[in-house]
Amino acid sequence: xxYAETGFNLEVDLSxxxxxxxxxxPRLTELHLGGQGTAGKILWDRVPPEVEPFSPxxxxxxSTGLLHSTPVPGANRTTVDTFSPQTNMxxxxxxxxxxxxxxxxxxxxxxxxxxxxxxxxYLWIHNDKVxxxxxxxxxGKGALETAALIKEExxxxxxxxxxxxxxxxxxxxxATIEHANSSASRxxxxxxxxxxxxxxxxxxxxxxxxxRPAELFAISNPMYRAIYDNKFCGDTMAxxxxxxxxxxxxxxxxxxxxNVGFWNKERxxxxxxxxxxxxxxxxxxxxxxxxxxxxxxxxxxxTYFQKCYSKLTYAMAAYEEIDFNYDFLAVTxxxxxxxxxxxxxxxxAIELYEAGILTDEDLPDxxxxxxxxxxxxxxxxVNREGVGDALANGVxxxxxxxxxxxxxxxxxxxxxxxxxxxxxxxxxxxxxxxYATGEKMNITQIEGSYPQVAIADKExxxxxxxxxxxxxxxxxxxxxxxxxxxxxxxxASVNICDWNETMHYIDDAIGTCAFLSSFRGQFGGRPxxxxxxxxxxxxxxxxxxxxxxxxxxxxxxxxxLIRALNIRRxxxxxxxxxxxxxxxxxxxxxxxxxxxEYYKFKGWTQDGIPTRETLDGLGLDYVSEDFLxxxxxxxxxxx
Amino acid sequence: xxxxxKNEKKIVKEIRIDLDKCIGxxxxxxxxxxxxxxxxxxxxxxxxxxxxxxxDDLNDVYVPIRAGDYxxxxxxxRHTYTINEKEYKECSFCGVACPARDxxxxxxSGLPLKxxxxxxxxxxxxxxxxxxxxxxxxxxxxxxxxxAQVESREEMEVGLESMANKYGWQKVIDAVARMSNKG
Numbered sequence: 101x102x103y104a105e106t107g108f109n110l111e112v113d114l115s116x117x118x119x120x121x122x123x124x125x126p127r128l129t130e131l132h133l134g135g136q137g138t139a140g141k142i143l144w145d146r147v148p149p150e151v152e153p154f155s156p157x158x159x160x161x162x163s164t165g166l167l168h169s170t171p172v173p174g175a176n177r178t179t180v181d182t183f184s185p186q187t188n189m190x191x192x193x194x195x196x197x198x199x200x201x202x203x204x205x206x207x208x209x210x211x212x213x214x215x216x217x218x219x220x221x222y223l224w225i226h227n228d229k230v231x232x233x234x235x236x237x238x239x240g241k242g243a244l245e246t247a248a249l250i251k252e253e254x255x256x257x258x259x260x261x262x263x264x265x266x267x268x269x270x271x272x273x274x275a276t277i278e279h280a281n282s283s284a285s286r287x288x289x290x291x292x293x294x295x296x297x298x299x300x301x302x303x304x305x306x307x308x309x310x311x312r313p314a315e316l317f318a319i320s321n322p323m324y325r326a327i328y329d330n331k332f333c334g335d336t337m338a339x340x341x342x343x344x345x346x347x348x349x350x351x352x353x354x355x356x357x358x359n360v361g362f363w364n365k366e367r368x369x370x371x372x373x374x375x376x377x378x379x380x381x382x383x384x385x386x387x388x389x390x391x392x393x394x395x396x397x398x399x400x401x402x403t404y405f406q407k408c409y410s411k412l413t414y415a416m417a418a419y420e421e422i423d424f425n426y427d428f429l430a431v432t433x434x435x436x437x438x439x440x441x442x443x444x445x446x447x448x449a450i451e452l453y454e455a456g457i458l459t460d461e462d463l464p465d466x467x468x469x470x471x472x473x474x475x476x477x478x479x480x481x482v483n484r485e486g487v488g489d490a491l492a493n494g495v496x497x498x499x500x501x502x503x504x505x506x507x508x509x510x511x512x513x514x515x516x517x518x519x520x521x522x523x524x525x526x527x528x529x530x531x532x533x534x535y536a537t538g539e540k541m542n543i544t545q546i547e548g549s550y551p552q553v554a555i556a557d558k559e560x561x562x563x564x565x566x567x568x569x570x571x572x573x574x575x576x577x578x579x580x581x582x583x584x585x586x587x588x589x590x591x592a593s594v595n596i597c598d599w600n601e602t603m604h605y606i607d608d609a610i611g612t613c614a615f616l617s618s619f620r621g622q623f624g625g626r627p628x629x630x631x632x633x634x635x636x637x638x639x640x641x642x643x644x645x646x647x648x649x650x651x652x653x654x655x656x657x658x659x660x661l662i663r664a665l666n667i668r669r670x671x672x673x674x675x676x677x678x679x680x681x682x683x684x685x686x687x688x689x690x691x692x693x694x695x696x697e698y699y700k701f702k703g704w705t706q707d708g709i710p711t712r713e714t715l716d717g718l719g720l721d722y723v724s725e726d727f728l729x730x731x732x733x734x735x736x737x738x739x
Numbered sequence: 740x741x742x743x744x745k746n747e748k749k750i751v752k753e754i755r756i757d758l759d760k761c762i763g764x765x766x767x768x769x770x771x772x773x774x775x776x777x778x779x780x781x782x783x784x785x786x787x788x789x790x791x792x793x794x795d796d797l798n799d800v801y802v803p804i805r806a807g808d809y810x811x812x813x814x815x816x817r818h819t820y821t822i823n824e825k826e827y828k829e830c831s832f833c834g835v836a837c838p839a840r841d842x843x844x845x846x847x848s849g850l851p852l853k854x855x856x857x858x859x860x861x862x863x864x865x866x867x868x869x870x871x872x873x874x875x876x877x878x879x880x881x882x883x884x885x886x887a888q889v890e891s892r893e894e895m896e897v898g899l900e901s902m903a904n905k906y907g908w909q910k911v912i913d914a915v916a917r918m919s920n921k922g
Contacts, residue, residue, distance in 0.1 A: 171780070304786075305786035308782070313779075391762040
């Protein structure tokens with residue numbers, strides 16, 4: 101009997117139309133738990149580094165988390181893993197909603213897609229019955245519209261759908277996969293489009309066994325109230341009308357300049373009015389009491405869903421008034437475009453036009469206002485028309501394709517990927533490390549357990565530490581010593597980066613939402629799930645007892661395996677450079693030291709490669725053997 | 740019927756549903772299926788839940804409904820209700836286990852499910868779905884009404900009747916007789 105998991109993956113070859121239900125190795129669950137961890141193992145085994153992302157040999161994997169479909173509240177994030185044409189590296193994203201639990205009830209832990217469908221298709225999974233169906237009639241349809249049309253066509257109102265919009269169909273690199281109130285970004289939608297898969301539709305009615313049901317239910321049930329009452333978790337900023345934080349701290353335009361002072365009481369008041377007028381309701385994800393997603397209805401446009409980050413990012417990128425944002429999101433959500441990178445790509449095009457690099461020949465009848473320009477550009481991008489064909493490849497590639505000095509305007513990408521448009525004053529040690537070394541490409545997927553700011557008042561600081569159940573002891577000591585506007589020590593910085601990323605690797609294996617754990621320790625320090633209470637949930641669900649140390653070890657194993665995927669595709673120390681202007685004041689000597697110390701702490705070579713000792717110690721012998729065979733590691737296994 | 744029966748007082752348990760408060764998280768489905776699983780809590784399968792959230796997210800329809808009676812034939816279901824400019828299909832408010840849809844049927848046997856307000860020994864403070872509904876879309880109330888007690892039928896009887904409706908009483912009786920002889 102397999103507990104908490106189904107023990108089966110669905111293997112689909114879209115080229116040949118072959119569908120198989122394949123039993124998985126329970127040992128892999130012990131080693132990696134599930135989700136991103138076991139997906140990483142499949143990518144390692146089956147996608148050698150020679151495989152181009154736009155190749156039928158590339159895999160696109162949808163993974164449930166180990167705790168999906170158990171009573172544990174807030175376990176609902178589905179991971180999507182593949183290789184990205186933008187970075188030529190590992191690509192990973194997650195989406196909430198209802199998809200993962202439904203897939204598990206259909207009897208599968210993962211969907212592993214390979215090949216490329218001969219024509220636009222969708223996959224229909226109804227328990228044991230799985231078929232690839234024609235989707236040519238859905239060509240060009242919006243992502244959520246597609247979901248509604250398929251449910252109608254199949255007469256399956258209860259089915260869960262993950263779909264791409266026009267952006268994904270046209271292999272736009274910023275394409276998302278949209279599902280209910282959530283979306284997956286960071287380079288996975290483009291691969292779904294390359295595979296000519298318009299949607300995956302799931303309906304599942306089977307049971308999932310857990311090892312100790314009564315015990316698991318007993319600790320899960322109080323979590324509803326604990327999560328609901330905890331004001332430090334969920335998407336806390338989504339509910340605020342005071343957008344000062346985002347508007348003042350994030351750079352406007354193409355990640356170009358901060359616009360401090362734009363936000364004021366008058367705008368806040370008007371923003372509240374606008375938002376209340378378009379909001380239908382707050383919605384939540386499967387079995388979670390937090391309502392993080394707004395359902396938005398702009399007159400004349402289709403309903404869409406939104407989280408805090410995209411609230412004003414398009415308006416800021418376009419230098420537009422706040423009224424612009426909800427209207428424009430209605431367009432981008434249906435096309436299926438990522439709200440992090442797309443605003444920067446569109447703003448980048450405007451910068452190039454203003455610099456004379458793009459001309460009226462490239463952009464005939466280019467409108468005057470930022471907002472109108474965004475509407476104009478987004479059409480070019482999603483249809484890959486004219487200069488939109490280059491822009492659809494993201495800022496890094498577009499800059500090089502356009503040339504004529506456009507490279508200089510690519511100032512906010514790292515590892516060829518657009519970063520969050522944060523331009524700050526003084527370098528921050530732990531953040532330098534998180535940006536430089538993260539495999540998940542977006543800082544929000546790396547940061548989150550250790551507080552972002554120190555507490556000035558010593559008494560308050562002590563109080564904070566006293567109730568800081570989520571933190572290992574060493575962090576309490578460092579936090580108590582941390583004075584505002586000072587840097588944590590190198591040792592502390594390395595550990596902070598390590599703790600932050602480890603918690604994400606755990607969440608992304610078991611499927612718990614980062615808003616309830618890995619992202620939510622940094623403000624308030626009281627995430628409902630943490631390294632000390634998660635083991636009990638996992639142990640009761642699976643029947644295999646893990647403690648905090650063992651769980652940390654699994655996070656470390658997954659982190660190193662994912663690292664190895666990128667190392668094998670060529671990632672090295674030289675690539676681990678946050679954008680030059682990310683901080684105004686840099687400290688090259690300290691940055692070198694930080695990176696060296698971090699690598700040492702991680703058991704990696706000074707080039708950022710996990711050593712043989714590290715890999716073998718984690719049971720990743722097959723990785724070290726491969727590294728030796730390829731000459732990535734030398735026989736001495738050391739530096 | 741005697742006069743005494745007529746004036747008998749009974750407690751009616753109610754679950755009140757506020758559609759505007761529902762966030763569509765389906766915790767009610769999870770908790771209900773867990774409580775009614777055998778052994779208890781051994782499964783959290785919404786397909787077995789006796790409360791379901793009717794979803795139509797593009798039209799902002801989120802309606803939790805409780806499983807009611809079983810019916811062998813579907814109704815015309817032709818009404819469309821418009822409430823505050825939103826359209827609801829008649830089925831969205833109907834808790835009947837009927838052939839027109841998959842709600843409130845055991846996924847394995849197809850037998851109907853019915854909400855029992857989590858009647859149990861010892862009794863719960865509130866039905867499970869209400870307990871986990873932190874946003875208060877579901878709330879619990881008890882009220883005293885006068886009237887004769889209606890004998891509530893056991894789950895098995897409801898199931899048996901639906902079998903009989905499908906196959907005819909004689910077939911069911913024959914099968915039961917044959918199988919119990921074997922046992």
